[in-house]
Amino acid sequence: DTGVSQDPRHKITKRGQNVTFRCDPISEHNRLYWYRQTLGQGPEFLTYFQNEAQLEKSRLLSDRFSAERPKGSFSTLEIQRTEQGDSAMYLCASSFRGGEAFFGQGTRLTVV
């Protein structure tokens, strides 16, 4: 499968712990997005990369969240000092030059 892949698929963590998620986009896609989705809601934008540059970041994103895309390939999203409100599905998507976004299966985070 050459689509967008995310790892892990599920993560259960205790409140206060740090977690890191990985996203591997479609190889020729230069744009990479992170979204968060909760039950009954549409995907909510977190941040966006063009190649290795982080060009946009949601104002809703607290300082506990950080994302990187070294070398413009895979990306990681880290959440520090997790809170119960961080429980959600974290989605990664990629696109080529502003075309449609292709989404991964997501990482479901549960903070207990």
Add this chain to the structure above:
Amino acid sequence: AQSVSQHNHHVILSEAASLELGCNYSYGGTVNLFWYVQYPGQHLQLLLKYFSGDPLVKGIKGFEAEFIKSKFSFNLRKPSVQWSDTAEYFCAVNGYTGNQFYFGTGTSLTVIP
């Protein structure tokens, strides 16, 4: 602020019924428009997209959507739904300032056999 509105939150139809799901966006500039579908347990998949040209676009599985610029709308239609169309449907827009995709809250469609 830019926003995408989907007015139908839950829709229940019998097989062979016609479907129309509403989508309105708030930005008056040039936009790209998308409909995504999420089947139970699966990831978001593109149904169709509009960038320019013919405002009536056709997508996969018999779906189509019409872009009406004057109404800021991009409604999704299907003449005859099937049980397998049961899913969550999301309208999305980009082309506002920046490059992010803005999503509506989604419409849950249940098709009864």
